[in-house]
Amino acid sequence: LRRGNAGRVRVPGKHGSAPRAYEVVAVLIDDQPGQLARIFADAGTAGVNIEDVRIEHATGRQAGLVQLMVEPRAVPVLTAALRERGWALRQ
Numbered sequence: 001l002r003r004g005n006a007g008r009v010r011v012p013g014k015h016g017s018a019p020r021a022y023e024v025v026a027v028l029i030d031d032q033p034g035q036l037a038r039i040f041a042d043a044g045t046a047g048v049n050i051e052d053v054r055i056e057h058a059t060g061r062q063a064g065l066v067q068l069m070v071e072p073r074a075v076p077v078l079t080a081a082l083r084e085r086g087w088a089l090r091q
Contacts, residue, residue, distance in 0.1 A: 022051050022069035025078050026090040031062040039066060039087065046081035048074045065090065 029035045036055075043050055052069035070078055079089060 020051075021072075023072045023075045025068045025070060025075060025082070027066045027068065027082060028088040028090060029064055029066050031057065031064055036066070039068075039082070042082060042085050042087070043068065043070075043078055046077055048078045048081070 027039060029039060040050065048070055050068050050070060054067040054069075055064055056067075057064045068078070082089060
């Protein structure tokens with residue numbers, strides 16, 4: 001496990017550059033067609049680039065948690081835009 005963790009630092013980041021640290025904006029979404037497209041479009045309309053994404057499905061519910069990884073400076077812009085558009089954010 002230690003060797004794997006140590007080797008991880010050698011893996012290049014996005015576009016072959018050095019790995020970067022991103023902030024996570026977590027959003028609850030319904031498990032329905034078009035929800036991911038809508039959240040991505042809302043981020044784009046706000047001028048925020050989503051660097052990476054992770055999705056977790058809620059057990060026993062038709063919902064999930066989408067974790068949007070963005071540049072730290074984009075967090076206030078993205079959170080304000082998503083709240084304005086009715087998205088439920090989680091800390």
